[in-house]
Amino acid sequence: MQTVTIAGSEVPAIGLGTWNMGDEPSLQTQEINAIHAGLAAGAKVIDTAEMYGSGRAETLVGKAIKDVPRDQLYLISKVLPTNASKNRMERSLDASLKRLGVDEVDLYLYHWRGQIPLSETVAELQRLTTIGKTKAWGISNFDVTDLEELWQLPDGPKAAANEDLFNLGSRGVEYSLLGWQADHHLPFIAYSPVGAPGQLDTHLGSDPDVLKVAKRHQATAYQILLAWVVSHQQVLAIPQSSNPDLAKENVLAGDIQLTADDRRVLDKAYPAPTEKLPLDVL
Ligand SMILES: NC(=O)c1ccc[n+]([C@@H]2O[C@H](COP(=O)([O-])OP(=O)(O)OC[C@H]3O[C@@H](n4cnc5c(N)ncnc54)[C@H](OP(=O)(O)O)[C@@H]3O)[C@@H](O)[C@H]2O)c1
Structure with a gap:
C-alpha cells in the first residue's frame, strides 16, 4: 500500500470521504459499516x-470511530469560509471535535477562500495548532496563485x-499545481x-479504456481510477x-501498480493538460 506523509504522519494513500453521508437516518448502519x-x-x-x-x-464519523483506537485514525475536518476568522474559528473547531468525539483532529483545513483576510485565517489556524486542537492545518481549493500568496505570510509555509x-x-x-506543491513539500489531497x-x-x-486496464489487473474501473490518482507522488x-x-474495494486499490502501457492507454483517452486551466471545484 502506497503512503503519503502529512506533517510527519505517514498514512495509506487512500482514505475515506464522507460528503453526503449521515443525512439519512435509515442509511446510518450501512454508512457506519462502510467506514468500518x-x-x-x-x-x-x-x-x-x-x-x-x-x-x-x-456526527456519523464520531459514531463510527467511537471504539477505534485514536492512533489508527487520521482525521481531517474543515472550517467554512464564513467561520474562518479570529472570532469564530475556535468555536467551529470545538463543535467539530465534539461531534467527532475527539480532543484534536489531525488536520484542519480552510475549506475554500472567502471574505476573511487570508492573514487572519492563517494566524488563527496556526494558533489552534499551537494549543493542540489540531495537529496541523492546511487549505483546500487553492490554486498556484493562492499558494504563492499564502507563502508570503509569516506562517503560510506551515501549511x-x-x-x-x-x-x-x-x-x-x-499542469503546474502538482509540481509547485512537490517543490514546496506540500502534500496534495485529491x-x-x-x-x-x-x-x-x-x-x-x-469508460471502455479504463475497463480495459481494469481487466488486465482483475480490478474494477474504480480501482484503476484510484490507483492512477495515487500513483502521483505525495x-x-x-x-x-x-x-x-x-x-473496501476502493482502499485495496492502493496496492495496484499501473504499468507504463496502462498509462499510455489512460493518457490517450484522457490527455494530460497542455496549458494552465482554471481549477476545477465541486
Ligand atoms: N475540499 C473540498 O472542497 C471537497 C469537495 C468535494 C469533496 N470533498 C471530499 O472528497 C470526498 C470524495 O469526493 P466526492 O464524494 O465528491 O466524489 P468521489 O469520491 O469521486 O465519488 C463519490 C461517488 O462515487 C460512488 N463510488 C465511490 N466508489 C465507488 C466504487 N468503487 N464503485 C462505484 N461507485 C463508487 C459513490 O457512490 P456509493 O456511495 O453508492 O458507493 C459516490 O456517489 C468527499 O466525500 C469529501 O470528503 C472535498
Missing part, C-alpha cells in the same frame, strides 16, 4: 467537514496539505478521485462510498 470496512481494509484517513450535512457527517479536485477526467492540476458520479456528469467508471485520494463492499 474501509478502515479494516487499511485506510486511516477520514475526511469530513463542518459543512457536510451541517455537522451530520461529523501541511492542500485539498483539490483531481481525477483522470480532470487533470488540470498536473477529492472527487473517482469523478463524483451522481454529482458530476462523469462516466469514468464505465497524493492522497479520499473516495466516498456508502457501500461497505465498495469502500
Whole structure:
C-alpha cells in the first residue's frame, strides 16, 4: 500500500470521504459499516467537514470511530469560509471535535477562500495548532496563485496539505499545481478521485479504456481510477462510498501498480493538460 506523509504522519494513500453521508437516518448502519470496512481494509484517513450535512457527517464519523483506537485514525475536518476568522474559528473547531468525539483532529483545513483576510485565517489556524486542537492545518481549493500568496505570510509555509479536485477526467492540476506543491513539500489531497458520479456528469467508471486496464489487473474501473490518482507522488485520494463492499474495494486499490502501457492507454483517452486551466471545484 502506497503512503503519503502529512506533517510527519505517514498514512495509506487512500482514505475515506464522507460528503453526503449521515443525512439519512435509515442509511446510518450501512454508512457506519462502510467506514468500518474501509478502515479494516487499511485506510486511516477520514475526511469530513463542518459543512457536510451541517455537522451530520461529523456526527456519523464520531459514531463510527467511537471504539477505534485514536492512533489508527487520521482525521481531517474543515472550517467554512464564513467561520474562518479570529472570532469564530475556535468555536467551529470545538463543535467539530465534539461531534467527532475527539480532543484534536489531525488536520484542519480552510475549506475554500472567502471574505476573511487570508492573514487572519492563517494566524488563527496556526494558533489552534499551537494549543493542540489540531495537529496541523492546511487549505483546500487553492490554486498556484493562492499558494504563492499564502507563502508570503509569516506562517503560510506551515501549511501541511492542500485539498483539490483531481481525477483522470480532470487533470488540470498536473499542469503546474502538482509540481509547485512537490517543490514546496506540500502534500496534495485529491477529492472527487473517482469523478463524483451522481454529482458530476462523469462516466469514468464505465469508460471502455479504463475497463480495459481494469481487466488486465482483475480490478474494477474504480480501482484503476484510484490507483492512477495515487500513483502521483505525495497524493492522497479520499473516495466516498456508502457501500461497505465498495469502500473496501476502493482502499485495496492502493496496492495496484499501473504499468507504463496502462498509462499510455489512460493518457490517450484522457490527455494530460497542455496549458494552465482554471481549477476545477465541486
Ligand atoms: N475540499 C473540498 O472542497 C471537497 C469537495 C468535494 C469533496 N470533498 C471530499 O472528497 C470526498 C470524495 O469526493 P466526492 O464524494 O465528491 O466524489 P468521489 O469520491 O469521486 O465519488 C463519490 C461517488 O462515487 C460512488 N463510488 C465511490 N466508489 C465507488 C466504487 N468503487 N464503485 C462505484 N461507485 C463508487 C459513490 O457512490 P456509493 O456511495 O453508492 O458507493 C459516490 O456517489 C468527499 O466525500 C469529501 O470528503 C472535498
